[in-house]
Amino acid sequence: MSVKKLFTVLMMAPFIALAAGQAMAKEKIRVGIAVSWPGYAFWKLIEKHDLAPDYELEITIFEDPIQGHNLLAAGQLDIYGSTLDYIPVAIEQGFSVVNVAYTNPSYGVDQVVLSPGIKASDLKGKKVAAPEAFIGHLQVGMWLDMNGLAPSDVSWVNLNADEGVGPMISGDIAAAYMYEPWTSKLMESVKGVQIVADTSQDAFKKTGIFGDSIYMHKDFIKNNRKAAVALLKARWDALQIWHDKTEETNKFFAEYLQWPVEDIPYVMGTNGKYFLGGIYMFDFDEAAQFCGVLDGEPPFGKHAGFEDAVKLTNEWWVKLGIMKKMQDPKAGIDCSLMGDLVKQGYRQSFAARE
Numbered sequence: 201m202s203v204k205k206l207f208t209v210l211m212m213a214p215f216i217a218l219a220a221g222q223a224m225a226k227e228k229i230r231v232g233i234a235v236s237w238p239g240y241a242f243w244k245l246i247e248k249h250d251l252a253p254d255y256e257l258e259i260t261i262f263e264d265p266i267q268g269h270n271l272l273a274a275g276q277l278d279i280y281g282s283t284l285d286y287i288p289v290a291i292e293q294g295f296s297v298v299n300v301a302y303t304n305p306s307y308g309v310d311q312v313v314l315s316p317g318i319k320a321s322d323l324k325g326k327k328v329a330a331p332e333a334f335i336g337h338l339q340v341g342m343w344l345d346m347n348g349l350a351p352s353d354v355s356w357v358n359l360n361a362d363e364g365v366g367p368m369i370s371g372d373i374a375a376a377y378m379y380e381p382w383t384s385k386l387m388e389s390v391k392g393v394q395i396v397a398d399t400s401q402d403a404f405k406k407t408g409i410f411g412d413s414i415y416m417h418k419d420f421i422k423n424n425r426k427a428a429v430a431l432l433k434a435r436w437d438a439l440q441i442w443h444d445k446t447e448e449t450n451k452f453f454a455e456y457l458q459w460p461v462e463d464i465p466y467v468m469g470t471n472g473k474y475f476l477g478g479i480y481m482f483d484f485d486e487a488a489q490f491c492g493v494l495d496g497e498p499p500f501g502k503h504a505g506f507e508d509a510v511k512l513t514n515e516w517w518v519k520l521g522i523m524k525k526m527q528d529p530k531a532g533i534d535c536s537l538m539g540d541l542v543k544q545g546y547r548q549s550f551a552a553r554e
Contacts, residue, residue: 226256227424229431232272234265234282235360238467239304239412239479241453242438243281248452249441251434255427261457263360265334269415272297278420279431283335284413287532288514292523296418298534301432302490302509305411305500307480308400309467310335311378312343316392318374320347326374329359329367333522335410336361336377338513341520342404343397351520368393380478381463400476408490408501408509409516412479421534429540436484436548443472443481443550473552484541484548491535493542506533 229252233240240261247257262268265282272280273295280297287299314320323344330336341351357364357373364376365386378386378395387393397403399410414435421428442449450468454461469475480500488494492504501509510529517523 226254227427228256228258229427230276230278231257231259232268232277232280233259233261234268234280235263236261236457236459237412238450238453238457238459238464239481240281241456242435242442243279244456245438245441245449245452246431246434249438251437252430255431265331269295269297272415272417275417275419278417278424280415281412282415284409284411284509285335285338285513285517286333286415287413287510288517288523288527288529289333290415291527291529291532292525297415298418298421298532299413299506299510300416300421300428300534300537301414301435301487302408302482302506303412303414303435303487304479304481305405305408306335306399307405307474308398308477309379309475309479310339310399310404310410311383311395312340312375312397313368313378313383313386314375314394314396315368315371315373316390316394318394320344320349320396323349323374324353326354327357327367327372328354329357329364329373329376331360331377332356332358333517334360336379337520337522338516339397339399339404339410340375340377341516345519346397346403365389380466381459384466398477405500407512408505409513411500416534416537421537425537425540429537432537433541433546436487436546439481439483440548440550442468443483443553446470446472446553469552471552471554473550483550484546486549488538488542491533491538493535493539506535 231243243259268280271277290297330340361378361382365382367373368376368386369389450464451461454464467478474480486498489496489498489503491506497503507529514526
């Protein structure tokens, strides 16, 4: 090697080392996802597009939502994507976690189905499937109440939608909580299956309690607020990518979740905003309005409706025997991170594409 080349290599070495050190210095953020679900896949999209360049995301999908909540409570996760309905339970258990944002209401994707020929009045003493202490348990309980049935009138079986398809086909259960693509698979297999309730109906939609949200451990927020705010912003930056390039992003979600690509639009739609029978994606402004940190009315629930939604959920958990008493909803909500983004001038508002 010539002296000139050697000199060049020596001069470049500190910069190479610095770059390597910077790459190694990325802080790891532990993210959990409640189930294999398109609405939670935005965390993987953040990673794909490097929307949080200072952080390395360690993403884990849990098919048992409660397992993920327990790991978050134990401090083994920093962020967890799950449904809003667990907030009161976490408060009662004294878990050091809070919900920091409401990401998307259910717009019909969550459903109650009955076996062929079964009516609500036939359900006394029969098996009814729903995941305990999760969104399906809440919805089925509310639907039973609307039809004059108490939780004790039926025999509950703790099954999620994917687990309930087989027993519904075999006739072992009379009613179940379902969502796409499992509803379609069930209806293809069993003629006469009845969808008797879904979350696009006002009785469910206007409550604001059926939807997905973001949980964080309190220590993560306290010790690394900068990262917490940055990851929250990145999640809505990822949503913008989905809105602008919906078909391409839906394909990415299918690949990541190992879903058939044609099933993703049954949940997310193709217009970059919502799908009736699926979910409705809150842009940042709508989520901030639901939190009460930005003026305006969100399309589901009401301005600052987060606390009311948690309170109503708590009431139903008491009725269903999951909780013993009412808790202060403020103890499980921290909208200050969304407020930080609002103060920084972050805004995002978009409608469905034509």
